[in-house]
Amino acid sequence: MTEPTKTPLLNVLSLKERMKVPRQHMIEQPPLERNKTFTEVNLGYSEELARREAARCLECAKPACTHDCPVGVKVKDFVQLIVAGDFLAAAAKIREDNVLPAITGRVCPQEDHCEGGCLMGKKVEPLGIGYLERFVADYEQRHMDLRDVKQASPSGKKVAIVGSGPSGLTAAGDLIQKGHKVHVFEALHEIGGVLVYGIPEFRLPKQIIRQQVDYMRAMGVEFETDVVVGRTVTIDELLEEEGYDAVFIGTGAGLPQFMGIPGEHFNGVYSANEFLTRINLMHAYEFPRYDEPIVDFRGKNVAVVGGGNTALDAIRSALRLGAGKAFILYRRSEAEMPARIEEVKHAKQEGIEFQVLTAPLEFLDDGKGWLKSARCQKMELGEPDASGRRRPVPIAGSEYEIPLAVAVIAIGTTANPIVQSTTPGLATTKKGYIQADDATQKTSRKGVFAGGDIVTGGATVILAMGAGRRAAKSIDEYLSNPELW
């Protein structure tokens, strides 16, 4: 997109001095104010804070941050552009590898990727790469004129993207820059997939997603909502009747899993998908200004079952709906929780109680079909299981009952079969996910590629984006030489 930028030699600090500068903290809303509102928790760096943080970068010769980033963002280069004060150039540098910087800057588990690899992290706190990415992305939103966004010269090829979540948007962004015509189909009425229905406003404001999507519109990407591929139109119809040369499937992890314990049908028991969709996509917290309702949380006991980011998003949302007592029920210990460290920290600050090594056995009702309590059991950790984490083992005789008005089940998802079952010849795994090559994302069908949660099962935004990038690269190669594929 842009020519490689030379690293400016502006950082006057010696490496030793850089190690002494403490990591600059993100400005946050105070916990006991923010837990009553859905506005964003993190408020961002000022220009000064960003430049001070950027100056900590040690400029490694072989930066692990870029290596450990699923989309390969050139961290060292963009951070040096921040030091130089050229924030728009820094944003452009990120955009070479990542079309959704304002989103990844907010929701990536940086500790598992760029910041986890940061050399400085071995001695002191790692560079605040996520915060810096967020800063330049927000700066770009405020200062970039979308009329200046360049459109690539047309290749004459046409690609359909199925699903507008992180993998689909990333594939779309990469393919449009190669000059291909890109049309994104979305089943819901808003663009963004899990970014709009799954991740709450206080972590990722909808406005941010709209801005990133508008940037993609400016690049030439077309979006069409209200299309459930598999029902409204099939993959074969896209290829044969609508003239698409290739298709990318990024339909995400679909169906919510329930625990299969008694009482899951009582009023007040939600899947995390339903609860979060009501809140995020449908704005139920603004009822009756918005039509979609949610059960009354005010002053009630609310529990979320699970230990991932979704579970934390759900319980922190419950608190904002006025829950009297909000807790996480997780069957392993806190060390095994898959959630981002920052989310666990934020949740605790806000007053979420963590009841770990606890599993519900049964939900009980008030005799009228409304949830009244959960019968739970304490667990202890045994030998490691297939996931490498220590297996929770029930402690005999430890059952107890906790009063609950609302329970949200956030224990993961399974594959949505709509696309697979309507696309003959598309190979799937035993669990129903689409089979795709790890390196190229190609499927068993010629011209059809897939990535994200519909291939891997529930994972993270950035891993889905990585798959979208690999797929876009393959699709670009496929379009110039289909016979080789």
Add this chain to the structure above:
Amino acid sequence: MLVTAASPQLPQNVLSVKRRTLMFKILYAEFLAPGIKRFVIEAPRIAHKYQPGQFVILRLHEQGERIPLTIEQADPDCGTIRLVVQSIGKTTNLLNSLNAGDSILNVVGPLGKPSEIENFGTVVVMGGGVGTAMAYPTAVALKQAGNRVISIVGARNKELVILEPELREVSDSLMITTDDGSYADKGFVTDKLKQLIDNGTRIDLVLAVGPVAMMRAVAEMTRKEHIRTIVSLNPIMIDGTGMCGGCRVLIDGKSEFACVDGPEFDAHSIDFAVLVQRNSTYRDAEQKSLQEFQHDPQAQIAAVRAGQSGCCKAEGGTL
């Protein structure tokens, strides 16, 4: 709230992005009965793929809820679908205030599994109230498949009997009941079904669409007679693709999703008590929404129309 240099705001330049709006135009609308309106809506993709038994989910405005509605008929050549809507809550009342020339913000479908259509032999098609419009397309398909079709239509009173001529055309015999006896025979659709059973009529399949209480009564009657019975469920839904699980119903003790596993199910496997209980979850909120709508319907209708004329909506249906 704290305001810092970095708090996000929508820059003016966003308006320079061109968005072509894609909405679903109402080509025709007429009341079939008090509170029951038929719409012909431009929805070419849905019309092209529709099969009897399937439904759409629609949303009227940016603050609107998503509601499922069964498709009455589709015309793939004209690119249109037909819906029959009864005014019950806020959204259906608002929808029934719209007319030809208005547009619907979002219509997605066709969703759900199509009805199972084959030559079963003799099929009794039962429609209760507005459910008649949902049973009708399946009756047509069953007739075309070679079945003998006996239709039973029930309504509260004479004014609410709908689709009588249409059903008469596809039925080998048509029976009508009204709760108050103001038209045809006084009584319920189940009375007619009982007569058929008592007369020794051979029935290979019963299809019943209507209020939950009616479908439940039909199921209880046919269970004893071991007559296979299919009903179409309409629980609370959001996305309609299996993603949220809000529409889960207990089928033989196991959770199934009406949006992707249904909407039609074997009536003898359904836990109707749980269905009724789950459908009541938001009763208070639904009442509140309806009251607010009734307090000033014109303002709400104006809001929907304002959204239609806007050159670029905030989101939704955009190309």
